[in-house]
Each structure stands twice: as C-alpha cells, then as structure tokens.
Amino acid sequence: MKSFASRRLRNSVLTSFAALAVVGYAWWSTSRLERPAFATGYLLLTCIVFLALYNTRKKLPMIAWTTSAGWLQAHIYVGIFSAAVFATHIAWRIPRGALETSLAALYLVTFASGLLGLYWTRTIPPKLARVSEEFLYERIPALRSQVQLRAQQTVLETVRATGSETLGNFYAQRLQGYLEKPRGLIYWLRPNSKVRKRLLAELTEVTRYLSEPECKASETLFALIRRRDDLDFHAAMQWRLKVWLFVHIGLTYPLVIVACLHGWLAHLFYGGAL
Amino acid sequence: MREPLTLDQGDSYERPHQKWFCGLAEEGPPCPLGPGAKGRCPQAAACHPLRVGDRWRCNRSPLRGGECAEGPTPEGECCRRYVCRPVRSLRARRGRFVSGCLLATMGALCLLLSGNWRNEWIAPGQLSVHHAQLLARDENKTNRCASCHAAGNQTMREWLAHVTDPALTMPTQSMLCLDCHKNNITTEFALWPHNIDPKILLANSEPSRPDPDLLLTSHSSRRRDPTAEIACSTCHQEHLGPEHTLTAISDRACQACHREEFHSFATDHPEFDRWPEQRRTRIAFDHTSHNAKHFPEEKQTFACSDCHHQDPSGAFQETLGYESTCANCHDSKIQASWAFGIAVISLPMLDVDALNAAGHDIGTWPESATGDFDGALPLFTKLLLLADEQAAKSINTLGPDFDFYDIDPHDSAQLEAATTIILATKQLIAELESSGQPTIATRLEKLLGRLLTPAELTRATAHLSPASIEILTKEWLAEQNGNSNSLTDGDAGSDQVAAGGWFTDPVTLTLRYRPTGHADVFLTAWIDMLAEASEGQHGNAAENMLELAMKPTAPGMCGSCHSVDRLENGQLKVNWFAKQPTDLGPQFTAFSHAPHILQAELADCNTCHRLDQTAKVMNTYTQPDPYAFVPDFHELTRQNCAECHTPGAAGDSCTQCHRYHAAGSAEFRWRIAECIDPWSHQTHGFRSHKSHKPQPARAHRPRQPQEPRTP
Numbered sequence: 001m002k003s004f005a006s007r008r009l010r011n012s013v014l015t016s017f018a019a020l021a022v023v024g025y026a027w028w029s030t031s032r033l034e035r036p037a038f039a040t041g042y043l044l045l046t047c048i049v050f051l052a053l054y055n056t057r058k059k060l061p062m063i064a065w066t067t068s069a070g071w072l073q074a075h076i077y078v079g080i081f082s083a084a085v086f087a088t089h090i091a092w093r094i095p096r097g098a099l100e101t102s103l104a105a106l107y108l109v110t111f112a113s114g115l116l117g118l119y120w121t122r123t124i125p126p127k128l129a130r131v132s133e134e135f136l137y138e139r140i141p142a143l144r145s146q147v148q149l150r151a152q153q154t155v156l157e158t159v160r161a162t163g164s165e166t167l168g169n170f171y172a173q174r175l176q177g178y179l180e181k182p183r184g185l186i187y188w189l190r191p192n193s194k195v196r197k198r199l200l201a202e203l204t205e206v207t208r209y210l211s212e213p214e215c216k217a218s219e220t221l222f223a224l225i226r227r228r229d230d231l232d233f234h235a236a237m238q239w240r241l242k243v244w245l246f247v248h249i250g251l252t253y254p255l256v257i258v259a260c261l262h263g264w265l266a267h268l269f270y271g272g273a274l
Numbered sequence: 275m276r277e278p279l280t281l282d283q284g285d286s287y288e289r290p291h292q293k294w295f296c297g298l299a300e301e302g303p304p305c306p307l308g309p310g311a312k313g314r315c316p317q318a319a320a321c322h323p324l325r326v327g328d329r330w331r332c333n334r335s336p337l338r339g340g341e342c343a344e345g346p347t348p349e350g351e352c353c354r355r356y357v358c359r360p361v362r363s364l365r366a367r368r369g370r371f372v373s374g375c376l377l378a379t380m381g382a383l384c385l386l387l388s389g390n391w392r393n394e395w396i397a398p399g400q401l402s403v404h405h406a407q408l409l410a411r412d413e414n415k416t417n418r419c420a421s422c423h424a425a426g427n428q429t430m431r432e433w434l435a436h437v438t439d440p441a442l443t444m445p446t447q448s449m450l451c452l453d454c455h456k457n458n459i460t461t462e463f464a465l466w467p468h469n470i471d472p473k474i475l476l477a478n479s480e481p482s483r484p485d486p487d488l489l490l491t492s493h494s495s496r497r498r499d500p501t502a503e504i505a506c507s508t509c510h511q512e513h514l515g516p517e518h519t520l521t522a523i524s525d526r527a528c529q530a531c532h533r534e535e536f537h538s539f540a541t542d543h544p545e546f547d548r549w550p551e552q553r554r555t556r557i558a559f560d561h562t563s564h565n566a567k568h569f570p571e572e573k574q575t576f577a578c579s580d581c582h583h584q585d586p587s588g589a590f591q592e593t594l595g596y597e598s599t600c601a602n603c604h605d606s607k608i609q610a611s612w613a614f615g616i617a618v619i620s621l622p623m624l625d626v627d628a629l630n631a632a633g634h635d636i637g638t639w640p641e642s643a644t645g646d647f648d649g650a651l652p653l654f655t656k657l658l659l660l661a662d663e664q665a666a667k668s669i670n671t672l673g674p675d676f677d678f679y680d681i682d683p684h685d686s687a688q689l690e691a692a693t694t695i696i697l698a699t700k701q702l703i704a705e706l707e708s709s710g711q712p713t714i715a716t717r718l719e720k721l722l723g724r725l726l727t728p729a730e731l732t733r734a735t736a737h738l739s740p741a742s743i744e745i746l747t748k749e750w751l752a753e754q755n756g757n758s759n760s761l762t763d764g765d766a767g768s769d770q771v772a773a774g775g776w777f778t779d780p781v782t783l784t785l786r787y788r789p790t791g792h793a794d795v796f797l798t799a800w801i802d803m804l805a806e807a808s809e810g811q812h813g814n815a816a817e818n819m820l821e822l823a824m825k826p827t828a829p830g831m832c833g834s835c836h837s838v839d840r841l842e843n844g845q846l847k848v849n850w851f852a853k854q855p856t857d858l859g860p861q862f863t864a865f866s867h868a869p870h871i872l873q874a875e876l877a878d879c880n881t882c883h884r885l886d887q888t889a890k891v892m893n894t895y896t897q898p899d900p901y902a903f904v905p906d907f908h909e910l911t912r913q914n915c916a917e918c919h920t921p922g923a924a925g926d927s928c929t930q931c932h933r934y935h936a937a938g939s940a941e942f943r944w945r946i947a948e949c950i951d952p953w954s955h956q957t958h959g960f961r962s963h964k965s966h967k968p969q970p971a972r973a974h975r976p977r978q979p980q981e982p983r984t985p
Contacts, residue, residue, distance in 0.1 A: 032498040033508045033530045096399030096515060137364075141300045242364055250372050254379035261383060265396055268425040268433055270447070 007073075015077045019084030026088045040089040041266065045259050047082035048107075051075055052252045079114050086111075103262050106255040113248040120244060124237050131230045137238040140231050147231065148179040151224045158217035167214045167221075170206050174199065175221065183232050191236040196229040293366040297358030305356030306338070313360045319352035387430060393419045399513035402520050408454075422450050422512070451506040459935060465503035467531060468862075469935060472501035498530040509934070521929070528928040539926035540916035549910050550865065554903035556849030557593070558837050558895045561906045562887055572603060578879040585855055588868025593852035596792050600835070608792055612829040615768050615777060615786030616797070619703065621750060622649030624696065628683035634693035637700065640750045643783050647692070650677040651699065652784075653819045654800055658702055660812045661717035665698035667691075674818035700751065706743045711735045721807055733799035742776045742785055750783050789830060793850070797830050801848055805838070809845030820846060840898035862936040873918075884908045 022040065029036035053060075054075040057068075066074075086107055095104045128134070135143060155171040158164075178199060187195075200222060207218055294313040296304030307318045321334040323346035330346035334354075344353045362370075386395050397419070401409060409418035419426030424443055425433060436442050445453075452461045463469045509527055510520045529536070536542040569576040581599045585592045593599070621643045628647075629636055651659070656674070659665040668691035669676070681688045705713040715731050726734070771777050774790030789797050801823050807816035824833030832848070839847045870876050886908050894903040918924040 031526050031530055033504060033527060034498075035508075093514075096513065097397050098395045100398050138295065138299070142302055145301050242368075246368055246371055249368065250375040253372060253376045257376070257379055257383065264433075268436060269396075269419075269423045 011073065011077050015081050018081050022085050023088050026091075037089060037091075038266070038270075040085055041263055044082060044085045044089050045263060047078055047085060048252075048256055048259055051079055051082065052256055055249050055252065076118060079111065083111055099258070099262060099265070103255070103258045106251055106258060110248060110251040110255055113244055113251070117241075117244040117248055120240055124241055128234060128237055131233060132226070133230065135231060135234045135238075137235065137242070140235045140238075144179075144228065144231055147224050147228045151175065151179055151221060154217050154220045154224075158214055162211055162213050164211060164214060166206065166209050167217060170203070171221070174202055175225070179224070179228055183236070187232065188236045188239060191233050193229065196225060199225050291363075291365060293363055294360040295363055296356075297361050298356060300361070303338070305358065307356075309358075309360035313362065315356075315358050315360050317355050317357050320354035320356065321352050323350050323352055325350060393426065397513065400515050401512060402514070402518045403516045404520055405512065406516060421454075422447055424450070446505075448506045451510075465505065467500055467502075467504060476500060500531040523929050523934065525928050528932075528934075536928075538921075539912070539919050543912055543916075545912050546910060548905075549863075551903075551905050551907070551909075553900040554837065554891075554894050554905075555852065556837055556839075556900075557835050557852045558892060559835065560891045562885055562889065562891070565885065566887075568603070578883075582879075584867060584871075587855070587866075589864075589866035590855040591867050592855070601792065604831075604835075605792065608831050611827075611831050612789050613768060615771075615779075615788040616829045617652040617782075617784045618654045618776075618787050619699075619706075619746065619785040620649060620652050620655065621699075621746075621783035622651065622678045622696075623647060624678065624692070625683050629689055629693055632686055632689045634689060636693055636696045638751055639696075640783055643750075647678040647681045647683065649679070649782075651695065653804070653823055655699060655702065656819055657721065657800070657804060657807065657816070658714065658717045659695065659698050660807070660815060661720040662698045662701070664694050666812055666815070668694040668698075669815060670812075674815040675822055703743065703746050703751065707740070707747045710740050710743070711738060714738075718803060721810065721812065722803065723810060730799065733795040734803065736776070736787060736796035738776060742778060745778045746783075746785060750780075794830070797832070798848075798850060801832060805846040805848050809841075809843055813844070817846060820848075824848070837895050837900070838898050839900040846898060862932055864931060864933050882910055882914060 022043065026036040026040060029039070054071050057071055086104075090100075090104065095101045151171070155168055159168040178195065203218060203221060203225070207215060210218055292308075293311070294309035296308050297315070298304045305316075305318055307316050309315055320338065320342065321332055323330040324333045325331075330348075330350040332341040332345050332352070334340060334342055334352075342354060347353055386392065389395075400406065401418075405422075409421050417427055424445055424447075425436070428442065432442055448465060452459065452464050455464075459469060463471070466472060466475075468475055509523050511518075512520070525536070565576040581594050582591045583594060584590070621640060623643050623645050624636070624639060625647050626636065626639055626644050656669060659669060671691040672681070672688065672695070678692065681692050683689065702713070702717075709716075711731065714735055715726050718734060719726055768777065768786070768788055771788045774788050774794065776785065776787055778785050787796060801820065804816050804820040804823060807813065808820060810816070820838070822828065824836070824838055826834045837849050839849060841847055875881060884907060886906055889904045889906045891904055891906040916926075919926045919930070924930075
C-alpha cells in the first residue's frame with residue numbers, strides 16, 4: 001500500500017503535468033492562429049461537472065465508482081487542475097462583461113471556498129483531537145445544558161451544606177452568565193481561551209476564602225469551566241467545518257448553469273468566424 | 275493536577291442524514307421516537323402504562339428515569355408526553371440553501387435573458403473606441419450586437435432553433451465585418467492570408483521552389499497551413515475595452531505562417547533588399563553630378579529641402595514641382611528646343627517626276643515641295659497615318675523613322691510605299707478640312723482601341739482651328755498654288771505665338787505647334803498616346819516614334835528627365851511626375867519619415883541617405899526596365915534601423931514596419947499578381963528576404979500574350 005506522501009506526490013505531479021499540457025496546448029493553438037477557448041472551455045465545464053458529481057454521488061449510487069476517499073482525492077486534484085484550465089481559458093486576463101465577470105466570480109469563490117475547506121479539514125481535526133474529549137456537533141447543545149445544570153447543582157448543594165455564600169456569590173456573579181449564554185460572534189470566528197483563563201484565575205483567587213467543602217466543589221467548577229470551554233471550541237470549529245460547504249455547494253450548481261449558458265452563448269455569437 | 279470531569283454524553287445515536295431532530299435535544303435527552311419524516315413531533319408518551327388489575331401502572335424504562343412519581347391517568351394514559359418543535363438538521367438546511375441558490379440563479383437568468391438589457395448583460399466586454407463610436411450611438415445601440423453577430427437580434431426561440439437550423443448562424447462574423455470594410459478589402463479575397471491568392475503569395479515567399487503545387491503542401495514546418503483562410507476576428511479581437519487597439523497584432527501571430535522565426539529584429543531579421551529604393555527614380559536625376567558639378571557652377575547650395583518636402587501626412591517626402599526646382603536652370607534650354615515650333619503636318623519634298631515615271635500619281639503637289647526626295651513626316655502625322663491600314667503597311671516598309679531623303683528613286687517598292695504615304699497624308703488633310711478635330715479623335719481611337727475622353731481630345735488637338743487646315747488644302751495643295759496669306763517667315767510665326775499655339779510655315783509647308791511651356795498638354799498628350807500605342811497592333815512603330823519623341827534633342831527635351839518604363843503588359847509609360855505617395859498603393863513594408871526626422875541626429879537627410887559618388891545613375895535610363903537600375907544612394911541596412919529599433923527603445927515588432935492588409939484593395943492585388951511571375955520566379959519589388967545578393971539587371975522580358983485575369 002502506498003503511503004499518503006507518495007500518493008500525494010504522484011497525484012501532484014500528474015496534476016501539474018496535466019495543467020502544463022493544457023497551458024502548452026493553448027500556447028500552441030494560439031500560435032497557429034486558432035482559438036483554444038472552445039477546447040479549454042469544454043474541458044473546464046467537464047471538470048466542473050465532475051467536481052459537482054462529488055456531492056451527487058450519494059444520491060446517485062450508479063456513479064459511486066470508488067470510495068468516498070477516492071472521490072475526495074479526485075475532487076481535490078481535479079479542482080486544482082481546473083484552476084489552471086480556468087486561467088488558460090480566460091487567457092490570464094480579468095473578464096470584462098457582466099456575464100463573464102459573474103461566471104468568473106462564481107468559479108473563483110467556489111474554488112476559494114474549496115481551498116479553504118481543504119485547509120480547514122486538514123488543520124481543524126488535529127486541533128480538536130488535542131481537546132480532552134470528542135463531541136458530536138449535534139450533541140453539544142445538550143452537553144452545554146448538562147454542564148450548566150451540573151454546576152448549578154454543585155453550587156447549591158455546597159451552599160446548603162456549608163451555609164457559606166462565598167462560592168454561591170461567585171457563581172451567581174461570574175459563572176452563571178458564562179455557562180448559560182452562548183458565546184459571541186467573535187469567538188465563533190476566532191476561538192480563544194481568554195475567558196476560560198480569566199474565569200479559572202478568578203476562581204483560583206476565590207479559593208483561599210473557601211472552606212474545605214467549598215474547595216471540593218470549586219474543583220468541580222474548575223472542571224466544568226474547562227469542559228464548557230472545550231464544548232464551545234468544538235462547536236466553533238465544527239461549525240467551520242460544516243458552514244464552508246454551504247458556500248461551496250451552494251455556488252456549485254449556479255456555476256454549472258451559468259457555465260452552460262456561457263458556452264451556449266459562445267457558440268451562438270461565434271457565428272462561424274469564416 | 276486536576277482530573278478532567280467526564281460526563282455521560284448519553285446513548286442516543288445521531289443520524290446526520292436525518293432531516294429533522296428532536297427539539298428537546300437542545301436541552302437534554304431527546305425523545306425516544308424523534309420527529310416524523312415531515313418534521314412533525316409525534317408527541318409521544320414517556321411510556322405505555324400497564325394495567326394491573328383495575329389500576330394502571332407506569333412502565334417507563336429505567337434508562338429514562340424509571341417509574342414516574344405521578345403515574346398514569348385514570349384513563350390509563352401516560353401523564354408525561356415529549357412535546358417539542360423539531361429542528362431541521364444542518365444537512366437539510368444546507369440542502370434547502372443549495373436549492374434556493376439554484377432557483378435564484380435560474381430565476382435571475384430568466385429575467386436577464388428576457389429583458390431589454392439582455393445584450394448588454396451577455397456582452398463579454400466593452401467595444402473598442404473604433405467600433406463603439408459607430409455602434410454605440412443612440413440610433414444603433416439597440417442593434418449593435420447584430421452588426422457583428424447574426425444572433426445579436428434573434429429571439430430566445432431562434433437561439434434554440436440554431437440546433438436544427440444552421441442557416442440562422444449566417445451571415446458569418448467575417449461577412450458582417452466586410453459589410454462595412456468592403457471598401458478597403460475586397461470581399462472575395464478578404465480571408466486569404468494577406469488578401470492574396472496563396473499560390474502567388476507562396477511563390478513570392480519561396481521563389482526557389484520549382485513546383486507551384488508543392489508550395490501548397492509545403493507547410494509542414496509552419497505552425498499553420500498558410501493556404502487556410504483566416505477569419506477577421508482571429509487577429510482583431512473585440513470586447514477588450516475602449517483602450518484596446520484592434521490593429522495591435524503580436525509577433526507570434528505573424529510567425530504562425532512565416533517559416534522564419536525572428537526573435538529579434540537586430541539579430542534575426544533578414545538583411546534589407548534594395549531598401550528604400552526598389553526601382554529607379556521616375557525623374558532621371560543624377561544627385562551626384564548636381565551636387566558636385568552643376569550646383570557649384572551656378573553658385574547654388576545643393577540642399578535636400580530645396581526639392582523635397584514632407585507631405586501633409588508626414589509619412590512621405592514629396593518632390594517639389596518643376597517650376598520651383600528645375601526651371602531656374604533648365605527652362606531656357608527647353609524653350610529654345612521648340613523655338614521654331616513642332617511640326618505636326620508637313621508636306622515633304624517629293625521627286626514627282628520619279629513617281630510619275632514609276633506610274634504613281636499623287637495628284638496635285640505644291641511646286642515648292644517638288645524636287646529631290648527630302649524631309650520627314652512629323653511624328654503626329656505618322657501616328658495618325660497608322661490608323662490607315664495601307665499607310666501603316668507602307669510606314670512599316672520604309673521603317674517607322676523613315677525620312678523621304680532615304681528613298682531610292684529607283685526602288686519601285688519604296689516609291690510605291692512613299693506614294694501610299696503621300697496619298698494617305700493628303701487624305702488625312704482632306705478629312706481634317708472636312709471633319710476637323712473629330713478626324714483626330716477617330717484615328718486615335720482606332721489606333722488605341724478605345725474611346726477618347728473629351729479632355730483627352732482637347733489636349734490632343736490643342737484647339738486646332740479649321741483655318742489652319744484650310745491653308746494646307748486651299749493654298750498649298752490647291753491646283754493653282756497661289757501666294758500664301760500666311761506668314762512667310764517661320765521665325766516670325768513662332769514668335770507671334772510665343773505663348774503657345776498653331777502657325778503655318780509656308781517655306782517648309784508645315785503646320786506647326788508652339789508649346790505653351792513645360793508640361794505642355796498637347797505635347798504630353800501625344801507622347802502619352804504614343805506610349806499607349808506601343809502595346810497595340812502597331813506597337814513597334816509607336817515605340818520607335820516614342821523613342822524619337824523622347825530623344826534628348828527632341829523638342830521639349832522631355833526624354834532628358836522623364837523616364838520611360840515598360841509595364842508588365844509590354845506597354846510603355848512615360849513618368850511625368852516624381853514618386854507620389856499613392857504610386858505604389860499599399861505595401862507590405864511601410865515607413866514614415868515624420869517620427870524619424872524628429873530625432874536630432876536623423877534630421878539631416880544624409881544620415882540615412884548617403885550619396886554613392888561612383889554610381890552611374892544615368893546609364894540606367896537607357897533601357898525601359900525600371901527595376902534594373904543603379905541607385906545613387908547607398909542602400910540602408912538593417913543595422914541602420916536596429917540601432918534604435920530594439921524592444922526597449924523604438925520597438926521591433928513585426929507590424930511596426932510590415933502591414934498585413936497590404937494587398938487589401940483589388941487594384942493592389944492585381945498589381946502584385948502582375949509583378950510576381952510565380953512560375954518563372956521573377957519578382958518586381960516584392961523580393962524574398964533571402965535573396966540578399968545583388969540582382970543582375972534584367973533584360974526586357976519578351977512580350978507574352980496576356981492570360982485572362984482570373985483569381
């Protein structure tokens with residue numbers, strides 16, 4: 001079995017050669033006063049349709065010619081190859097017309113979202129793996145509630161048992177809002193551990209005023225704060241992994257339709273040059 | 275170190291592909307059933323109570339909390355129901371988003387394609403200013419796409435019909451281009467490379483190939499078949515913005531067909547061949563002798579700008595006219611050359627007795643013109659007599675340059691020919707008397723094989739009056755030769771018409787014409803007709819007469835300066851003017867003086883045009899081939915231009931000097947077809963770059979029957 005590195009090297013070399021072949025064909029064709037735009041256009045459309053089939057493969061079992069991992073590999077390398085074809089097709093110029101600019105923008109945003117998704121799917125899972133536990137995205141809301149409930153129970157039990165309100169006041173003033181409310185937009189876009197560190201530091205400060213039973217309860221609160229932060233980190237990161245697909249897939253089908261229209265118009269207005 | 279807290283995540287199994295999730299999952303464990311397929315909450319009970327005797331008992335699973343404290347209702351129903359608002363799964367939401375995007379795109383496309391702005395929206399970019407200023411005006415704006423694209427004004431239904439009806443694609447784009455550009459480029463040949471028949475083009479570029487058919491199949495080393503047609507849009511690419519220059523062609527485009535690949539003008543371009551002069555100058559002028567001898571003798575400065583000025587376009591250095599350049603020195607000699615006028619009709623001295631003895635009766639002949647044979651017929655008379663078959667035959671017998679002095683009175687054939695010529699001359703005079711100027715027109719039209727224009731007849735007759743003819747018929751050729759009322763002194767007669775006109779000379783019995791001055795219309799008209807007649811039935815006779823008329827000693831001394839060229843059809847042509855901007859029409863190589871002489875170092879003409887002191891320029895005018903010549907300036911070399919024409923300086927692209935549509939007009943295309951004789955591989959002016967060696971002067975090509983001009 002080939003290693004991932006050797007497979008990536010092989011696929012990268014093949015993709016590079018294919019891209020160079022397309023660029024070379026366009027140069028050769030142009031130097032013969034021919035128009036490579038039709039050939040590269042059809043090649044690009046073929047690539048886009050093939051890339052779009054990756055999303056359709058589960059709905060159409062008859063095109064499941066390989067495993068999901070195989071599809072993904074093909075999707076990635078054909079996607080990169082399509083960028084070279086695209087650049088050759090537009091002759092390395094910025095399109096000017098409304099339709100062509102829209103089409104180019106659709107392609108570029110789809111391609112960029114794919115690249116971003118590829119980057120995230122390669123970098124986020126290791127980050128998540130370094131967190132204490134694995135959490136399913138769909139369960140995270142329930143687990144957040146569970147953490148909040150557990151913290152509340154712990155504090156109430158301690159207050160009842162000791163009669164001291166120190167821990168209760170701390171919970172009410174500093175922790176309750178953190179555990180009950182979802183995190184802000186900035187955290188979703190750029191998760192960080194500032195709040196977690198600040199709360200843990202404050203709880204550590206409070207610990208010297210606590211009795212022994214309260215100290216035991218505070219240990220539970222330490223764990224619950226960390227868990228809540230882990231859950232938030234998972235939620236934000238897994239949201240990224242899911243939301244880029246909204247853009248990527250959402251633009252794929254409009255891209256196919258507008259590309260077909262563009263090709264049709266190109267034939268209509270080419271009008272037999274001779 | 276604090277131990278991590280582990281909390282139970284539950285045992286439920288989420289299925290991401292499900293469209294709906296239980297709303298309770300947001301707060302805690304979801305209900306065991308979950309939402310239905312359409313997202314409806316089943317509001318399931320926590321358990322199904324069991325009837326034990328007459329009581330109902332809770333049956334909730336221990337995993338979900340076991341038996342509840344409230345227990346079932348008296349009717350046996352569970353008191354706890356899971357009620358929620360089901361939540362759509364992320365995947366389902368994504369699916370709806372994708373469908374929404376798709377529908378929005380299709381809707382937007384339908385709106386745009388059916389709206390008035392359809393063509394604006396689908397246009398791949400703005401037009402260049404060259405086309406935009408014509409097509410984007412208010413009255414044309416709606417139809418502007420249709421100006422270049424057949425589909426521009428078609429409906430969506432017609433667009434769909436393109437699949438089944440190819441006729442809808444017509445006319446093609448190139449045809450539409452030529453709708454507007456047909457005045458510059460002949461439609462029939464517009465798509466040929468350089469608008470020239472590929473056979474002729476290849477024969478010109480590869481003269482060493484023996485078989486013309488091989489030329490059409492010898493494109494293996496080229497990137498493109500040079501015989502294939504080229505659409506206009508191949509090079510002229512539109513919709514690249516207002517600033518885009520439609521005529522900007524890359525060097526690669528040229529080298530698609532051209533076998534030689536030039537990476538740099540300075541190092542790769544072939545050496546120039548006879549540049550800039552590819553033929554002798556039309557006015558025979560020896561720059562060297564004028565510079566070294568004539569001007570110093572007259573204490574004049576020999577400056578280029580005295581005779582050559584830049585034309586309004588700036589591209590061409592035109593030669594100024596005779597009056598401002600040559601007249602000062604040469605006019606007196608020219609005037610002297612026709613001081614006695616030019617004989618137009620003359621009665622020669624005839625040996626009437628010899629003619630009568632030989633049995634030839636010439637009728638009445640003036641006594642003063644009777645004696646030994648002497649005198650020559652004027653060229654004008656001879657030319658008019660050529661229209662008379664018998665006279666033409668006799669002229670050929672005696673020779674076109676015959677003189678009656680040379681007639682042998684004992685040679686019956688010569689006497690017979692002389693008689694025929696004299697009778698024909700008398701007939702001509704009689705016709706002139708009875709019909710006047712139309713006689714000249716009729717004879718010239720017969721000779722030239724075409725109708726004369728009124729302007730030509732005016733020039734050829736120079737207002738010849740019937741009174742002048744009457745002197746010939748009623749005084750000189752009358753039965754009783756009386757005294758002439760005309761002037762008795764030829765000199766006095768000439769002086770009296772010093773500004774030009776007709777007069778008779780009773781001494782020599784000649785009707786004479788005194789030219790009005792340089793470029794006299796009568797004289798130039800007759801010389802032009804002599805040249806034109808050189809291609810006709812009596813070509814040899816006319817050519818000999820033209821040679822006499824263009825002798826340096828002939829009246830007017832026309833031949834001293836005005837060269838005579840032989841055209842490809844054998845006809846002679848007198849060059850009355852120096853080179854004009856329109857003389858050669860479009861050329862493959864174009865040069866404009868204007869941007870060059872702006873440079874201080876190039877402002878002096880001698881920088882590029884260096885006189886060749888050793889050149890025997892005037893020798894080249896003794897024969898009629900304008901391309902067999904010795905230039906009086908040294909040829910320009912590639913290196914002269916390459917000093918500035920580098921990529922980083924003045925540029926060295928192909929189209930900076932060469933024009934693709936050089937042969938766009940029909941006139942020029944025929945000129946090329948005539949200049950290039952592909953099957954003998956002789957070219958005039960359009961030489962292959964490879965032929966660097968000096969070409970030997972060519973002899974006259976034998977006149978060949980003309981082939982029909984078919985493309």
